[in-house]
Amino acid sequence: MGDPAEDRGKLTSQQELCVSDKHATKRPCCSTLKLFIVALSFAYFSKVLSGTYMKSAITQIERRFDLSSSLIGLIDGSFEMGNLLFLAVVSHFGAKLHRPRLIAVGCFLMAVGSFLTGLPHFFMGRYTFDTVIQGSMNDIVHTSYLIEELYCAPVCLCMIPSVDCVRDSSSHMWIYVFLGNALRGIGETPVTPLGISYIDDFAKAENSAFYIACLQTITLLGPMFGFLLGSLCASLYVDIGYVDLETVTITPKDARWVGAWWLGFLVSSVIMLLSGIPFWFLPRSLPKQGEENKLPPSSPTQDGTENNNATSHQAMTLAEIAKGFIPSLKKLLSTPAYFLLLCGSLLKFNSFIGLLTFKAKYMEQQFGQSAARANFLIGVLNLPVVAVGIFLGGLLMKRYKLGVVSGAQLSFVTSFMAYLLLLLQFGTKCDNVQVAGLTVSYNGTPGVVYNGNLWSECNRDCSCLAGEWDPVCSDNGITYTSPCLAGCSSSTGYGKNTVFHNCSCVLSSAPEGSMSVILGQCPRSRECSRSFTSYMAVSVLSSFINSLGTTPGYMVIIRCIKPELKSLALGIQTLVMRTLGGIPAPVYFGALIDSTCLRWGIKKCGGRGAFHCVCGLTPMCACVQVCLNMNNQQCCDVSYPILKQGESGSPFYWANTTCI
Template sequence: MSVESKKTREACCSKLKLFLASMALVFFAKAFGGAYMKSSITQIERRFDIPSSLIGVIDGSFEMGNLLVIAFVSYFGAKLHRPRLIAIGCVIMATGSYLIALPHFLQGPYKYETSVSHSISVNSSESALPCHSNHSLSEDETPDVETRTACEKAAGSSLWIYVFLGNMLRGIGETPIMPLGVSYLDDFSREENTPFYLACIHTVGILGPMFGFMLGSYLAKIYVDIGSVDLDGVTINYKDSRWVGAWWLGFIVTGTIIMLSSIPFWFLPKSLPKQGEEESQSKSTELATVAEQGNFLPEENQDHEEKEKPVTFQELAKDFVPSLRRLFKNTIFTLMILTYLVSVNGFIGMITFKPKFLEQVYGQSASKAIFLIGILNLPAVALGIITGGFVLKRFKLGVIGAARVAFAASVGSLCLLSIQVFISCDNAEVAGLTVSYQGDTQVSYNQQTLLSQCNMGCSCSMKHWDPVCAYNGMTYASPCLAGCQTSTGTGREMVFHNCTCVGEMKSPAMNMSAVLGQCPRKTDCDRIFKIYMALSVTGSFISACGGTPGYIVMLRSIQPDLKALALGMQTLIVRTLGGIPPPIYFGALIDRTCLKWGTKQCGGRGACRLYDANAFRMTFMGLITGLYLLSNMLWGNLYLKIVKRQKKLALRNQAKENGLEGESRANGHASINIDTNKDDTDKESTI
């Protein structure tokens, strides 16, 4: 072997490794930004006082951005400079992140709803009177449309549109990374190395969500207007459902990291020689290189392998529809898209609202819920992904083996998910919302249940959510509704005294005082929560073990020249129908379980403050389990079709080896030629 050839091969390998490292970095960066967006959902919902259904629309705008360009980027991008397109995408993603943070600098300080605002400005220990007979009910009146419009404009409550548009830009920028990056890597690496490389990229990528959720957890404890307001005057803490963390700061950090990750792609070549080949073919076209890639399908007729002339944009566009038709005649590909579509619906709905689920059902703070997902669930997913890739490489599993691993992982995760449906804590005890003021009976909430004999003379607002925790362990919606007569202290240290409703309990407490904030859940809730998290983490690991094998089944089930288009269409369909609707319909169904809505600064319904924990759990977990059950049924059907297809393919190969192919063709039997226009001759066996 000549020295020159050896140097060329080493240069090729080093560039492939550079691309591999760059892909790992950009997967980390995009996952870091995406996870931080998910972890900030609750903070954004509270900051702009919007319901879960609208926050679902904002979250789905990422996929809307994908929808705009994914098909064209995947198809035309495969013929263009793929690394450079990825670099451009990263710059667009970073711009979107900066745009999301912009509303913080355009709107005034955050004003949370409170019924004791008149007393927090008093810099002494003088008494306030939350419950008094001359309290005005005018605050319950709805302002007229003109007044509300002027108020909302001043408050900047419509600035969530910047978050929507910024997230859409993130979706547009992320578009080239998956289809172009993965197809580039698969084209120029050895076939047996592809699963391991993909596993490495996804494993490094999974560190992104870990850091994203940890950053989200950290910033959720920092007040939104840090540095611009006096924190001593803030009467809520990070455990309160009205608290808003410094969500905007994280988008500046993630945008900067994504921008930096784009740099290596500007310097990578359009194409590389195939890994392991002795001679460099630097002048060969990408389509010729793609055609050399091994695949478990029979080889296509390669008449077009001759030196190709430069392809014009018009010619590419003309070939787009026929290529799309060829792709969707592939029954395995179509069924796999449907399977992924259902499972992604469940996954996206779960990951979007899981922090809120842990907060409302198990009494965890938003910060702790985000932290636990980042520090427990995501490492389990990372370990599962690398385990799946290792199993494929170690046992040299083919398509059937990969499908078997993916299906088994899907069934295992469904079993653990089904158990989680029945694990829960009791509802938080809030007088007039979940239990009666006597604490002995469950109540079906309506506005009148907030009133009792103990607070009837107080003329309290029933719209305010300003919870206080009495020493008897009961939470009251506000100091006024607790019947508190006086208060001492300022800010978070405020204590309310002579609360008449505290004495209504069946076992009244000697201390008639209350402090700001909700009461903690019962002690056995911590033990139940640990059981839930153990099952959740184990389920995450098992489910992730099927990720890489499932992806390999996808790559090996399509014709080589359609690889980039197939990955792009998969991303388009799954992200469109599996990414946009779930946050919206999950959010709308979760909204139906709300017991206490917050009130906007300008009047009207704001974000939900308290949910019916049992209804929330059954709605949220029941919906996820149902979707995963349907996904498993589709996986079972898919596995049977793959096995059937492989058996037919084996028989054809055997016939060819025995010299029977010519005879079978003469008799009009199945042909080994998988001409793109003749795929429908054997629809059952076409993949």
């Protein structure tokens, strides 16, 4: 075999980068790194599509399984619980193993978890909602006692025959949603820390931030399509294909509507399964970008392992890797800048997760939007500007070669501006829905304090069931919880077109108006529509400004630690975010929303179901969001001088840590 230098001289410039040594072992081309970035982008797209679809389907799952907001928040947090089990271990051990194949295994587990999440639909019966209207899928037999439930009549409730409760066998099916979401979290464990560290190890230092910015920008297409998929599924009835939709008397804006929540999980499962295939064919390590011809055949790569072509390669044992875990963790957490930035990121992440989880529900309850429209607007307005902001943030770092301190300054300024816009965002709101006996009195007087009394002089002699929720709307703009409680004594029409007449409570609240009511809640006022437009405008602007500092803030964290600690640092950051942010935030935000509820659904065998009407949601959510963001700003204020001293080489900075 000829001299390696002579052989290389006969090859083209592109082939030079692919030839290894005199053994003619081919070294991965520099383009392999770009192939990895493309594959990782698709994996990121898939995982965040599934995650954001879960967020968009929260309301549908809550109604389908009759759950409270706090419990649905716990189910949503099960993803982070799965991450918690393996994240630190995978981040530490995975850096020494075959990272692309670990990512492939993770994609497969995410696909299985997503499929398991949507599986309960096929083992549950048809969805039934509480209604007394004939012509729906819950058709009523014309018995006298049911007619008395529907209309106001002086009949004693003791005449209504009791029906034995038969507990629904699918009442605990939500556990499978919990487990599937947790399995998806386990599968996501290796994707982020190992993927980012792989890029940073083998890319040029000046290209690393740009590559990661491109990755995050492409990734944000996932949430956009996730919310659009959620919008589509929310507009489809849950049992589509199994029932005649003409017989369904409720609309997507109704609090009892449940969309085809299961369909999106099946779609995302297939996408995630496909995203894992390329990683099985990618190499364990690559030559450093730009140094393909400079590394000796036996030189160590950036991940701490020797080049694949070295004949003297000795793989590290698991015992040796485990022995260095505790010292590495101690060294990492003893870094002042990293620790303070971690605390600030945690507070910001709590605010972000709480808002993202219930943003669609907030838009439903506060502005009267349907779940489908809320998800659609988030997908086409908020997320695209976030993608642009993240890309521009990475481009600014590359164009002006921003260092650690400059990156921290940019991240701080954008975060502070977004915080100010948050205060303005929660200043736009709508008045509460006018529901007789809940938010207004039966004569239409606003500002009534809710005392749990749905009875008035106009319906006191009616044999109504107080637990009914079949809302009707009158011409005076007041919603009544049922035709009976509105004092109606007759009706015309059929199914969705049913109109109730001779409603005594409507007469008392609007003497000059109609005494009839129609099905459904009353629409919001025009002032509410204008407030919603202002809310979305401020929300989009806040999202853009906040996203400008995402990439600089991310790079500050991984650039102020030793290179061999990067995978562990990213893993610990993700672990802390998921443990102290991703798990508790949906729960306490959900409990906060539950505390504002004025009208709860009732399960078949008693007990509280999903809620129907809320009050005071804006000030309570705003208070929590403002407090979390204020503490985040304080952490940024403290960490800035530490970063400044670290860059100038001050002894105050951790001795074993240097800013790259």
